[in-house]
């Protein structure tokens with residue numbers, strides 16, 4: 160059965176059913192030959208693009224061997240009573256960010272180039288027909304759902320807006336209608352004014368623990384100047400400086416850090432959106448109350464997080 164989408168009738172939830180992903184290698188469960196290490200290039204589909212130096216490639220983009228969405232699908236629906244299966248086209252790529260298997264993101268020397276490749280791939284996918292949204296994310300560590308240690312990110316294009324993004328877009332639009340301004344521009348200027356939750360800032364970016372953080376150590380990074388689309392960004396050196404600072408602090412304060420990092424960029428053509436990166440460390444898992452209510456209980460205030468990270472306090476959990 161090819162991967163396809165299913166919609167839950169009692170909620171706004173979409174589910175991607177993708178049986179093939181069951182066979183993904185998992186380095187945390189068994190010893191495997193890393194498909195992303197130099198010398199093992201045959202283990203992945205042929206590269207979409209590579210950046211090279213004298214020693215060979217140092218960034219490599221490949222199609223995901225176990226895609227959540229594939230190009231092989233023809234767009235069609237299959238009905239089963241009330242329920243429908245939506246077979247849709249999508250892309251699923253992997254960006255291998257360094258040759259070294261064990262590098263943490265803040266240790267990648269050419270992180271600015273990695274960010275530039277993120278933007279290039281995102282731009283290319285947005286230029287294709289039927290692409291409504293392009294999501295770029297990085298899973299790091301066993302508790303964040305990563306299956307391989309080797310530094311990498313993933314990029315998925317889809318023909319519909321994911322729930323979380325359409326909800327965020329709705330809030331950007333409502334705020335704009337009321338205030339004639341962008342919500343994120345206002346949030347950033349408040350954070351800079353009150354200086355209670357800032358983790359790092361330079362001339363172009365602010366990294367802060369958001370006021371209503373859902374998770375312990377949740378951090379957002381956003382450009383000071385209004386820009387809806389991540390792929391139009393050009394200040395990759397400044398952004399890499401911000402990310403290296405944030406992740407050095409997180410890795411210092413939290414032992415065995417696991418996290419998800421997600422780039423929230425505007426859906427195709429939307430101007431009332433302000434791109435930002437969400438970093439979501441996995442420390443406490445959502446539990447019964449969270450699943451039942453949609454509320455989050457956060458045991459550490461974002462003000463305390465900024466103190467822990469900025470003073471270099473070791474966090475015990």
Ligand SMILES: [Zn+2]
Nearest residue numbers: 193196260309
């Ligand atoms: Zn490797």
Ligand SMILES: [Zn+2]
Nearest residue numbers: 341344385433
């Ligand atoms: Zn803005």
